[in-house]
Amino acid sequence: MELLTDHVLSKDEIDTRGSMDIYDVIVVGAGIEGSSTAYQLAKQGKKTLLLEQFPLPHSRGSSHGQTRITRKAYGELEYYTVMMKEAFSLWETLERESGRKIFRETGMLTMGAPGDTFTMGTIRCLQRHGIPHQVMDYQGVKQAYPMIEFPRNYTFVVDKSGGILRADKALISYQETFRRFGGELRDGEKVLDIIPGDTVRVRTSSHHYRAHSVVLTVGAWATKLLPKLQLTLPLKVLRINVLYWRERVPGGYGADRFPVFLQENAVDNYAICLHWGPEVDPDSRDKADDSWVIDKMKRYIARHFPELEAEPAIAETCMYTWSEDEDLILDHHPSWRNIIIGAGFSGHGFKLAPVVGKVLAEMATNKAPSYDMTPFKIQRFRHNAKL
Ligand SMILES: Cc1cc2nc3c(=O)[nH]c(=O)nc-3n(C[C@H](O)[C@H](O)[C@H](O)COP(=O)(O)OP(=O)(O)OC[C@H]3O[C@@H](n4cnc5c(N)ncnc54)[C@H](O)[C@@H]3O)c2cc1C
Structure with missing residues (x-):
């Protein structure tokens, strides 16, 4: 990882749009999980920046397309059923706030x-x-x-x-509502490095930013970004x-x-x-x-x-x-508590996104998560991951 700790920013590197302000939270990745997290934070009045590597909308990740399945039953994995009960009601809230029909x-x-x-x-x-x-x-x-x-x-x-969630409509609804609550969304800006510390520094393809906490919801690119933070997950x-x-x-x-x-x-x-x-x-x-x-x-x-x-x-x-076990990964980085990770959604994360956003926002603002996080902890991989 390139360390920028002693790096003095040149005039060109300083974002003229005010990036030297400290954000409460920077969310990296504007798929459904990052967009719902950023929305929750902005709704609570947190100064939030959502960064996306590709110009939006795009179809290169996991959240694009017309539809996703949603349901309450989850086989024997009842901790998801408990979360889905709230997810249904949070999808309804988003429908009201955005004026779009998302669930059928x-x-x-x-x-x-x-x-x-x-x-x-x-x-x-x-x-x-x-x-x-x-x-x-x-x-x-x-x-x-x-x-x-x-x-x-x-x-x-x-x-x-x-039933069906209208995926593209859900994604745009979260992003638009996030902005309406005062959030800042910058697309076409890839995060290259994250420098841990009490204040986390984020270097993108065009700017530097600082935040009290960073949430990483980078989908498939977790396999590329997390190793830069000394974390390799299965x-x-x-x-x-x-x-x-x-x-x-x-x-x-x-x-x-x-x-x-x-x-x-x-x-x-x-x-x-x-x-x-x-x-x-x-x-x-x-x-x-x-x-x-x-x-x-x-x-x-x-x-x-x-x-x-x-x-x-x-x-x-x-x-x-x-x-590896098809459960989500929702946890603090093992070494840096103010870096929070949402990853490994294993083909079933869309329907859960409103609740995922809620708990990741809670972790990023030092609140106790609303759910038992045991199934989602990184430590479960301690025998086959580089932590
Ligand atoms: C075909 C298919 C069918 C599915 N069906 C269902 C279903 O029926 N029900 C269900 O609940 N779930 C379903 N899922 C799963 C669900 O869609 C995913 O779990 C969910 O979309 C994951 O979202 P995400 O935000 O983690 O990832 P993504 O949508 O990929 O978002 C991650 C974002 O991070 C950005 N990013 C990555 N690296 C950087 C960087 N360095 N800097 C800035 N930005 C970066 C990416 O460009 C991307 O936009 C399905 C998935 C697929 C592919």
Whole structure:
């Protein structure tokens, strides 16, 4: 890491727009997690700067695209169910503040072979938390959704709270509302170095800044930025294909007739994606060969969605940053408490973003987090990470 501690800034280096002021918090990365964190901070009146390396909007990270699935049931991982209850209400708050419709309820269908732990865990979770749901057998599911075909011995359950989040609208809503609350957003400005201290210094491609705390929500680039802060976490960056199939008969799988859907693969009304892909470098992700993913998905569609055309009509890509145990990483840096990290969202972080933003903002302002942070601590990787 380049140390700038004794570096005297030249006139050119001093940001004429006032960067020598000390921010309460600088948030690095304006994906959904950083944007929701910055929004929470600005809403509380904190002097907040949100920095993004690419000109906005962009489609190079993990938060772009039309839709994401949301749901309350989380298999056996009930700490997420508890967080999702608040996330639903915070999404509603954002809808009111932005004037945009972000959530659409469709129900969420989960299915699995007899004894499938995720499906059975989902049913138990829905029962324990009193979330409206319906367990169905093959006959029931064929009656409700004749356009799909799955084995007769499967168990099916619909979490009635599930639905679609309009991802692009959610992201722009957080960024606009953040600005409306007085936050400063600078895009096209890449953070190159972070110099720890009581006051943290941040060097970007064009300016220097200072803040009492810094929150790093840099998505796949955590694999590049954190090692500069002597922290290497067990994260894998995967390139994920989002495939759109045309219906043979228009409207058959419309959001008013068919719920969002989860088996081992995540599927929503407009797009279907396999929850895995080739491991990539975030700065050269399109070099990867992922024809095997598309072949696998074509076979899946032919078997289970007979009323869709056999070939995908549109293919888009996105990135997952996979933590080893698929749990989020929400913690203080092990050496510097005023550097806070939100990473490893493992393909399920969008729906949680309002609560992630809330707890990262709490950590950045020395408040006790509203939730038990044990599952999200960096220390869980102490045997296989450089801390
Ligand atoms: C295909 C796909 C489907 C998904 N489906 C779902 C779903 O159905 N439900 C769900 O809940 N979740 C889902 N997810 C996961 C969810 O979208 C992600 O967990 C979430 O978007 C992660 O957001 P992020 O802010 O961490 O990352 P990003 O959106 O990548 O944001 C990080 C930002 O940091 C910026 N940055 C990086 N380095 C720097 C730097 N040095 N300086 C300045 N800026 C920097 C990047 O440019 C980027 O804009 C899905 C993800 C994908 C890819």
